[in-house]
Amino acid sequence: MHSIFKILISDPLHPDAIAWLRQQPGAHVIVHADISQEDLLKIISDYDALIVRSRTKVTAEVIAAGKRLKVIGRAGTGLDNIDLPAAQKAKITVLNAPGANANAVAELTLGLMIALARDFPQAIQAARAGAKVKAYGSELAGKTLGLIGYGRIGRRVARFALALDMRVQAYDIITPEQTEMGVQLVSLEELLAGSDMVSLHIPLTPETRRFVHAPFLERLKVGASLINTARADLVDEEAVLQALQQGRLRSYATDVARENSVLLGHPRVLLLPHIGASTEEAQRRAGLEITERVWQSLIAGGATGSSSA
Numbered sequence: 001m002h003s004i005f006k007i008l009i010s011d012p013l014h015p016d017a018i019a020w021l022r023q024q025p026g027a028h029v030i031v032h033a034d035i036s037q038e039d040l041l042k043i044i045s046d047y048d049a050l051i052v053r054s055r056t057k058v059t060a061e062v063i064a065a066g067k068r069l070k071v072i073g074r075a076g077t078g079l080d081n082i083d084l085p086a087a088q089k090a091k092i093t094v095l096n097a098p099g100a101n102a103n104a105v106a107e108l109t110l111g112l113m114i115a116l117a118r119d120f121p122q123a124i125q126a127a128r129a130g131a132k133v134k135a136y137g138s139e140l141a142g143k144t145l146g147l148i149g150y151g152r153i154g155r156r157v158a159r160f161a162l163a164l165d166m167r168v169q170a171y172d173i174i175t176p177e178q179t180e181m182g183v184q185l186v187s188l189e190e191l192l193a194g195s196d197m198v199s200l201h202i203p204l205t206p207e208t209r210r211f212v213h214a215p216f217l218e219r220l221k222v223g224a225s226l227i228n229t230a231r232a233d234l235v236d237e238e239a240v241l242q243a244l245q246q247g248r249l250r251s252y253a254t255d256v257a258r259e260n261s262v263l264l265g266h267p268r269v270l271l272l273p274h275i276g277a278s279t280e281e282a283q284r285r286a287g288l289e290i291t292e293r294v295w296q297s298l299i300a301g302g303a304t305g306s307s308s309a
């Protein structure tokens with residue numbers, strides 16, 4: 001006899017992870033990878049566990065409707081789409097897979113650094129218009145990269161940048177025990193004044209919302225570029241637009257723009273549709289890690305699952 005656990009997967013998850021979960025004795029797995037918020041509210045009361053990425057919004061309403069919910073698993077890093085205080089109040093365990101996609105996001109950041117240094121947005125426009133080749137951009141070697149956030153992703157980006165002979169400085173509210181050799185820990189003020197390129201690698205929390213706003217951009221070295229592969233709401237896009245128009249900001253690249261972004265189509269903006277973690281490798285790692293963690297958590301607290309012979 002073993003407990004039966006009903007698990008809902010409400011975002012696209014790697015097939016190997018779904019297959020692994022389905023093989024566990026007592027796991028009843030349902031996949032609704034594009035379920036609407038309305039439908040989620042209707043069916044969540046049937047489930048012991050919910051596995052999501054960033055599309056599903058696990059609001060206080062969803063948590064209240066999830067009468068049987070014991071575990072919420074996030075196949076990735078950011079937990080900003082989950083109402084953590086509501087989950088804590090309802091005694092629901094929230095798990096994520098924070099390291100699983102760090103390399104994918106760091107590699108994308110490196111790509112965006114090169115793309116901005118070489119003025120890809122303007123070069124692509126010129127190519128589309130059939131314009132003659134002009135000299136575009138500058139080199140990264142010898143320039144200074146400023147990392148805001150020195151966690152798993154920030155550290156990996158630092159290693160890539162050092163390999164390109166860049167100078168790297170980092171700012172974090174948590175002082176890391178160790179830094180990569182050659183990385184200088186600095187104040188935010190120093191970082192903004194001394195970086196040719198600044199990249200954001202911090203989570204979205206009530207404290208970091210609109211971290212990049214007009215005063216931040218005014219303190220930035222004139223002509224610097226900014227990269228955001230973290231979260232849209234870290235950045236006041238109107239302020240970024242103004243800084244671009246004033247020529248203070250040379251260019252901006254983001255993998256996490258707001259819906260109907262005011263920056264869409266700007267000639268010095270590179271905008272991607274949140275593909276940072278969407279590599280085969282990262283999705284497989286994140287999927288397998290989270291399904292295993294969710295499953296372990298369910299069976300560890302298993303007594304409340306329904307029983308079957």
Ligand code: 3PG
Nearest residue numbers: 053054055076077078277
């Ligand atoms: C994350 O927080 O893990 C990344 O932003 C990826 O989000 P995604 O799983 O929705 O692509």
